[in-house]
Amino acid sequence: APQFDWTDPLGSKNLLTADELAISETAERYCQEHLLPRVLQAYRDEHYDPQILREMGELGLLGATIDGYGCAGVSSVAGALITRAVERVDSGYRSSMSVQSSLVMGAIYDFGSAEQKERYLPEMAQGKITGAFGLTEPNHGSDPGSMESTARQHPQKPGYYLLNGSKTWITNSPIADVLVVWAKLQDTGKIRGFLVDRKQCPPGTLETPPIKNKTGLRASITGMIHLQDCPVPQENMFPEIEGLKGPFTCLNSARYGIALGTMGALEDCIARARTYALERKQFKGNPIAKYQLVQKKLADAATDAAYGVLAAIQVGRLKDQGKATPEMISMVKRQNCDRALHNARVLQEIFGGNAVSDEYGIGRHVANLYVTQTYEGQSDIHSLILGRAITGIQAFV
Numbered sequence: 001a002p003q004f005d006w007t008d009p010l011g012s013k014n015l016l017t018a019d020e021l022a023i024s025e026t027a028e029r030y031c032q033e034h035l036l037p038r039v040l041q042a043y044r045d046e047h048y049d050p051q052i053l054r055e056m057g058e059l060g061l062l063g064a065t066i067d068g069y070g071c072a073g074v075s076s077v078a079g080a081l082i083t084r085a086v087e088r089v090d091s092g093y094r095s096s097m098s099v100q101s102s103l104v105m106g107a108i109y110d111f112g113s114a115e116q117k118e119r120y121l122p123e124m125a126q127g128k129i130t131g132a133f134g135l136t137e138p139n140h141g142s143d144p145g146s147m148e149s150t151a152r153q154h155p156q157k158p159g160y161y162l163l164n165g166s167k168t169w170i171t172n173s174p175i176a177d178v179l180v181v182w183a184k185l186q187d188t189g190k191i192r193g194f195l196v197d198r199k200q201c202p203p204g205t206l207e208t209p210p211i212k213n214k215t216g217l218r219a220s221i222t223g224m225i226h227l228q229d230c231p232v233p234q235e236n237m238f239p240e241i242e243g244l245k246g247p248f249t250c251l252n253s254a255r256y257g258i259a260l261g262t263m264g265a266l267e268d269c270i271a272r273a274r275t276y277a278l279e280r281k282q283f284k285g286n287p288i289a290k291y292q293l294v295q296k297k298l299a300d301a302a303t304d305a306a307y308g309v310l311a312a313i314q315v316g317r318l319k320d321q322g323k324a325t326p327e328m329i330s331m332v333k334r335q336n337c338d339r340a341l342h343n344a345r346v347l348q349e350i351f352g353g354n355a356v357s358d359e360y361g362i363g364r365h366v367a368n369l370y371v372t373q374t375y376e377g378q379s380d381i382h383s384l385i386l387g388r389a390i391t392g393i394q395a396f397v
């Protein structure tokens with residue numbers, strides 16, 4: 001007779017292919033053996049080890065859904081199972097990987113010239129080149145269409161653009177070798193994407209200071225991008241794509257990865273809370289897991305995780321069949337981030353005072369999940385994307 005498995009309550013494994021299960025196992029093993037042992041210290045020190053991308057590259061985990069260029073060419077679901085494995089350890093490690101894989105390699109793969117793809121993708125797949133994605137600006141986060149960064153023809157050097165502007169809250173920017181920067185062409189006002197290659201930038205034209213003392217995502221590195229008359233050759237501009245469609249197309253893949261990724265973080269919260277509840281005894285030697293209110297917290301969280309996993313797998317399948325809409329991705333990104341954050345906060349209560357010790361890991365997930373609910377479209381912004389699709393009326397402005 002079938003047995004209930006609290007780690008996979010609705011049997012989502014039955015929806016996966018043998019290849020997807022194998023990829024998931026490889027990723028889970030690497031993350032538990034190599035990332036988990038270093039995350040506590042990394043989080044305390046607010047330190048990101050760039051070697052991690054190399055290690056992921058060696059295992060074929062970077063840009064995994066891309067075909068060719070040394071990438072694995074796996075399904076969207078398999079790619080998201082990788083993000084789930086990484087985020088089970090820490091959303092910051094997943095963040096760094098998502099930016100590399102979905103936002104930078106994805107942008108180059110979708111919009112780059114043949115030469116740009118050859119130049120960057122193979123080494124990015126190996127983690128030898130690190131990428132960052134600059135869309136958000138100090139004055140424009142939810143509304144990137146109002147960005148102030150500009151690109152104008154270089155007055156002295158034909159075939160070059162001069163980039164000016166600032167981006168903020170940019171994952172990987174302080175350590176990135178190549179930064180995808182979205183800026184408006186000064187003459188037309190159209191948004192275009194540029195590959196700003198650090199080694200091509202003269203001193204003083206590109207600065208990427210870190211943002212220190214974060215209260216979440218401390219195991220990833222985040223910074224700003226300042227461009228001051230930074231000369232970028234025209235061959236580093238994405239040749240065709242213009243408008244917000246460019247950055248948003250990349251965001252579709254990254255948002256999809258976050259939908260299953262955050263379920264990994266939630267599942268880790270459930271596993272930690274369950275263990276704690278079984279071991280902690282209060283009132284006549286009873287484990288607190290015996291008390292109904294504690295059981296309800298675990299039941300609610302396990303239900304939301306199980307539903308979230310199934311929904312994400314369904315959207316991934318449609319994505320690979322060319323049937324997924326951006327609104328579907330908004331729905332699973334919003335729901336899974338919201339439920340992961342809500343349940344993590346409730347499960348934190350099970351740890352009592354010990355939740356306040358970083359040794360228990362639960363506070364780290366809660367702080368991280370706040371960020372996942374905020375970046376790649378804050379949840380209320382996704383509500384408005386869905387509201388627009390449902391009513392036909394846009395409520396942003």
Ligand code: TGC
Pocket residue numbers: 094095096098099133135136141142143144145171243244245248249251252254326375376377378381385396
């Ligand atoms: P709107 O009129 O809706 O659209 C403008 C153009 O873009 C197209 N478009 C999309 N295309 C593909 N996929 C999507 N998801 C798309 N969404 C929109 C649209 O068709 C249109 O094309 P065209 O050809 O007609 O011009 O634009 P709007 O300015 O009204 O946008 C409103 C809104 C709120 C939907 C949008 O601005 C939004 O999503 N804001 C959220 C901002 C955001 O997500 N920022 C993310 C920054 S990157 C990041 O956070 C990385 S963290 C990574 C990590 O560390 O893991």
Ligand code: FAD
Pocket residue numbers: 099133134135136140141142143168169170171172217222371374375376377378379380381384395396397
């Ligand atoms: P705001 O846009 O100022 O929004 C503040 C609040 O107002 C939100 O709750 C929002 O939902 C609400 N709000 C805004 N407009 C409306 C409206 N019309 N109706 C109702 N409510 C509204 N960006 C990148 O480009 N690249 C990265 O790599 C990247 N990494 C990040 C890493 C971290 C750790 C963090 C914290 C952020 C990162 N971001 C990145 C930025 C992120 O995408 C933005 O923070 C996010 O898009 C929200 O923008 P904002 O912070 O400017 O908030």
